[in-house]
Amino acid sequence: MDGVGIHEVVIGSPIHNQLFPLNEDKQVEEVLLAYRERYLALREDPRIKLIIIFKNHGEAAGTSLEHTHSQIVGTAVVPSNIRKKLDEAARYYDDHGRCVYCDSIQEELHFKKRIVMDTERFVVLQPFASRVPFETWIIPKEHQASFGSISVEDSKRFAKVLKETLFRFYSKLNDPAYNFVIHTSPIKDEGEDYYHWHLQIIPRLTTTAGFEMGSGIYINVSFPEETAQFLREG
Amino acid sequence: MDGVGIHEVVIGSPIHNQLFPLNEDKQVEEVLLAYRERYLALREDPRIKLIIIFKNHGEAAGTSLEHTHSQIVGTAVVPSNIRKKLDEAARYYDDHGRCVYCDSIQEELHFKKRIVMDTERFVVLQPFASRVPFETWIIPKEHQASFGSISVEDSKRFAKVLKETLFRFYSKLNDPAYNFVIHTSPIKDEGEDYYHWHLQIIPRLTTTAGFEMGSGIYINVSFPEETAQFLREG
Numbered sequence A, B: 001m002d003g004v005g006i007h008e009v010v011i012g013s014p015i016h017n018q019l020f021p022l023n024e025d026k027q028v029e030e031v032l033l034a035y036r037e038r039y040l041a042l043r044e045d046p047r048i049k050l051i052i053i054f055k056n057h058g059e060a061a062g063t064s065l066e067h068t069h070s071q072i073v074g075t076a077v078v079p080s081n082i083r084k085k086l087d088e089a090a091r092y093y094d095d096h097g098r099c100v101y102c103d104s105i106q107e108e109l110h111f112k113k114r115i116v117m118d119t120e121r122f123v124v125l126q127p128f129a130s131r132v133p134f135e136t137w138i139i140p141k142e143h144q145a146s147f148g149s150i151s152v153e154d155s156k157r158f159a160k161v162l163k164e165t166l167f168r169f170y171s172k173l174n175d176p177a178y179n180f181v182i183h184t185s186p187i188k189d190e191g192e193d194y195y196h197w198h199l200q201i202i203p204r205l206t207t208t209a210g211f212e213m214g215s216g217i218y219i220n221v222s223f224p225e226e227t228a229q230f231l232r233e234g
Helices: A025-042 A080-096 A100-111 A152-172 A210-215 A224-232 B025-042 B080-096 B100-111 B152-172 B210-215 B224-232
Strands: A005-011 A050-057 A069-075 A115-118 A122-125 A136-140 A178-183 A198-203 B005-011 B050-057 B069-075 B115-118 B122-125 B136-140 B178-183 B198-203
Touching: A005 A025, A025 A050, A025 A069, A025 A152, A050 B210, A069 B210, A080 A100, A100 A115, A100 A122, A115 A152, A115 A224, A122 A152, A136 A152, A152 A178, A152 A198, A152 A224, A178 B210, A210 B050, A210 B069, A210 B178, B005 B025, B025 B050, B025 B069, B025 B152, B080 B100, B100 B115, B100 B122, B115 B152, B115 B224, B122 B152, B136 B152, B152 B178, B152 B198, B152 B224
Parallel strands: none
Antiparallel strands: A005 A069, A050 A069, A050 A178, A115 A122, A122 A136, A136 A198, A178 A198, B005 B069, B050 B069, B050 B178, B115 B122, B122 B136, B136 B198, B178 B198
């Protein structure tokens, strides 16, 4: 493996102190369209195996710059953590003949209590086994393994849903530090039936400590059913 | 699996504001002897599969109490992260017929540059692929898969080495927040030749962010050869 990789920074606003969810809709759309455009460009580079798009907001989330921004990294390897996620999804597919994310969306929409927002194309939910309080995922309802499959129209819808979700964090949780990460398939697996891209928001309201480090088990003191309700209610 | 587990708190000093490495030697010895005693007691409980001993120091390390303390958790499962570590160690053993930790100790002692301290029974080193600046491990030189195999005499020696290492963190890095965790084999694997218990100190000088979450790859801006030298020099 070469020590090669790609790192790009997407500036989220021309205004220095602007918080991302307080941007105009149009501005957030442009950020999401930039993600899409850069994804599609970077995936053509044969050295790049996986593209990770993420944002760090606030000091507790490890941000290094105040001006709202997000980052795109192309790695020359598929990291073992990601490979494990894919393997588990493939195993479910082999057992059931269906995508585990598609199945989860159906179950969650039926159960309702962990849903934060339900729109035509995207669902916002808090996972059954949330690692941290208020962990929140945005998932496209249509099966797509890769973020690179998102259309221009859906990018705009995604922007709207992301902005609204982050605005609720901002207004209801007093502008918490958070990271968001788009989990998408490695480039060579973009056509797979078993994986399904999604965006994870991890608010940094708590701190992982020795137990998490020593076990990989997360202590979460809150119920996603309750925190989802809190974000759901207007 | 039952929802059973064990959680104990070890108070590190009778003095409220005492920092752990500023304790008398005798006091630190008693903490380590308590770890050993409780490990040996908890391992008799057939519901417990793994015992994790750890300490969180400082707010950035997720500590919840000011008074110096550490914690012992017995889990009813072997978490998948730990199982993966064991599997990798077993694979090395199968390939080479030797413990990967024993081999690493020999290589590190030969290379010298990542050694913080070398004593008769324990070596303090910074791993080749340190995840964070100043990540430091204390490893017994004798092959022992389980912390439960430590003798009373070695517990006292271990206390001395741990105290000295943490004192160097305290004095040279201005009392940083840190976690330490004892990684030891699951109880059923205590006699295995492929695993080797050790203590990991993870200083919280930096914050993991979206890239680490999205990839499991750690960005470390420092070289262990340089940080080990910094801690080594008196």
